Amino acid sequence: MTYAKLDEALRLLGLDDAAARLYPALLDLAPAPLSEIAAAAGVAGMAGADPAAAYADLVDAGLAQAAGAGGDPVAPVPPAAGLEVLVRHRAAALEESRVAIGGAFESFRRRRLATHHDTFVEVVTGAAVGPRTRQAWASARDQIRQLESPPYSPMPESTDDALATLARGVTQRVVYSRESLEHPGRLREAIEPCINAGEQARVLPSVPVKLVIIDDAYALVSLALDEADVHHTTLVVQPCGLLSALIALFEQCWRQALPFHGRTTSPGGLPPADRRLLWLLAGGASDETIARELGISRRTLFRRLQILMARLGAANRFQLALHAQRQGWL
Incomplete structure (x- = not known):
C-alpha cells in the first residue's frame, strides 16, 4: 500500500x-x-x-x-495517544527554537544599535513592501491594531491575509477613515468581509497615519505615495519609544472612533439595509457613497432617512446617528 x-x-x-x-x-x-x-x-x-x-x-x-x-x-x-505526545513535544521544541532565534536576533540588534544606532527603524521600499507586509500579518500571534486610510497600493491578497489571520484567532482592531468607506469598492470587497469574520472596526473622519501594529513587537508605518515621492515606502519600527508612541496613538484613535459593527441580529426589527445605512451615516460617508453602497437612488435614501429620524425622534442626521448608537443599532 x-x-x-x-x-x-x-x-x-x-x-x-x-x-x-x-x-x-x-x-x-x-x-x-x-x-x-x-x-x-x-x-x-x-x-x-x-x-x-x-x-x-x-x-x-x-x-x-x-x-x-x-x-x-x-x-x-492505534496512534492517537502517541501522536498527541509527539505533537506536544514538537510544539515545545518549535517554541524553544522561536525563542532562541528571536533572542539571538535581539542580541544582534542591540550590538548593532550600540555601534551604528540604526536599527530602530527599517525602511522598506518598492517591490519588497508587499512580501514584508504579508509576512507581518502571518507572524501575528495575539492581536493586530490598524489605522486604515487611502491611498491603497495594488495588493489584491491583503483581504485574504486579514481573513486568514482572523481565522487563526488573532484579534484585529481597525480604525478606518471616512475616505476608506468612500473609496470605490473598498467597503464591499474588503471592509465588510473582515467585519463579518470578526474584525472589530471603528471609524473616524480621518486618521493621522497609515499604521499596522503587530502584537507589541513592531509596527509598519506606510507613507502615502505623495509623501514618498515615486516610491512605495513602509517604515518598520522596532521596540523603542517611537513604537510605544504609535501604540498610544492607536489607542487614542480607537477611543475617539465610532463603532462600525454591531450585533448580528436586527434590534427592534430594524431591516439590515437600514442598519447598514446607519453604519455608513455614522462613519461620515457622503450621500452619494451611501446611495451607491446600498444600490438605491438619492431620493430613496432621503426617504429612508426621514423615516428613521421620525422613528427615533431625531431632528437632524447628527441626532439620528447619536440616537441609533444609544439604541444599540450601531
Missing part, C-alpha cells in the same frame, strides 16, 4: 529516517518478524541504521507495540 508523504510526516514529528521508513512497512506487513519488515523498508541496508533501535523509537513514540522475545512478531498500535 502507498502512504503518501507518511515518512515526511513522521520526520516532522521528530522521528529519524530509519524509523520513518520502518513504519509504513510495519503497516503493510504486520504482524511479521522485525527482520522481514526492516528488509522490506530498506532499513537493514541503511548505513549506520539499527532496525531494532528504529523499532524501539516507534514503540517509545506510542506507534508500535513492544516486541516479544527475540523481537518477533511486531505490530503497530
